[in-house]
Amino acid sequence: MIAKKTYQEEYKDALLPYIKERRLSEGKKVGKSTIETDWRDMFYLERNVENTDFLSWFESKEKLSEAKEKVKDLIYNSSAKKVKPDDRIPSYCRLLDYFYDFYNNIEDSYLEIDLSKLALNFVKFTEYVRCRDNNPDEYINFRDCSGILGNEEGYKSRIVEEARRELRVDEWTEAWIGSGKIGRCAYKAVLKSSNLVFKQQKYTFKNIISPAREEFNAKAESILYDIFKGKDDKKAFNDAIACFGAKYDLIAFLFFIKDDSRFLPISPDNFDKSFEKLGLSFKTSRRCSWSNYIQFIDIISRIRNFMNDQDVIHTDARLIDAHSFVWIIHEENFRNWEKQECEESLIEQKTEEIIIKPIEGKGGKHASKSVVYSRSQEVVKAVRERAKGVCQLCNNPAPFRDKNGQPYLEAHHIVWLSKGGKDSTSNAVALCPNCHKKMHIVDDARDVQKLLSVVK
Ligand SMILES: [Zn+2]
């Protein structure tokens, strides 16, 4: 878990580059003077909103909402006349929207990953890989060089090696700072990034480290030096934003080649789409900041833990493998396969198997496991207890007892998870294996009705 920073800290760290990035995305100038105008507007606003301690707005989401309302009042009521010039007022609103957006994002990122959506997408992903590779093997192997994972995703590990060769960090000394050598090495490394860094950001980087601009070059090189040789990652990340701009792909890539066991590349728009599929409201687009990056990595590493708990993963998945999984589920090819080829009934049953997998028996390999499974496990347990050893469709006793002497029944989701059904006791029943199979093959409307009446 990430230590939660105070809002003031977040504010100082992250807002400036955020404003920069927003201005860029709106096609506006991001020069020093324009940024300063935004800041001046902000402080001008502070002075004109009565009884408002500027920084205290950022203590909580509620206070920020309040501040927003106050500003609206200020603008639309008589007191607004005191605020001059009028043409500045819309920019206050815009700024508050930035902040609101930004802080909302910080809070929402503490949400749990929706386990049923994660399981569903993971099962689809494994089926998709098998389908594309035409491989009946049950196991998914990220280390295999052939097949879709090797061909389309494996290049990321190769890039790390190639980029590091260009970087030659071992040879760097402090005396290199300002010589242009560090910049040249770093640029060559970034050129190896393939699609992991957006083209535009590569050009920007080239301009920044251009030896023609000596002074800036020295500053950029000292930041690069800190990224690769320094100890304070957070400071180096923030300095990089201040120097290179909020170039999320670029900065994340530098950290990724620094240490691919701790850091990841990012493609914000695409990951936002995948997170949406996983039921996460976490956004990375236009939110380049250290805290956002750390949260992004935390989410991917929780997904990796989940993956490593599944039997179908052949060799433990690395952080970059979980990254590949999350990446693939937003891709067009995957989405087409999902619409046209995937066998929904099979996916659904496999998803239920993943969710009901017991916590015990796997050893304490991953600390976050109990967190990941707890909700679904509770549902399974509650549903079995409620059934009292009798199948809720055919009303026959469970056909046999499990190793613990408990009547064997399987949990089934009446409205399938893939159709938006909830992973809760109001949508789940306990069935004998026969009836369970029947529900997945026939899903007869009368049976569904019967089961729905049972859980009422
Ligand atoms: Zn039955």
Ligand SMILES: [Zn+2]
């Ligand atoms: Zn089922």
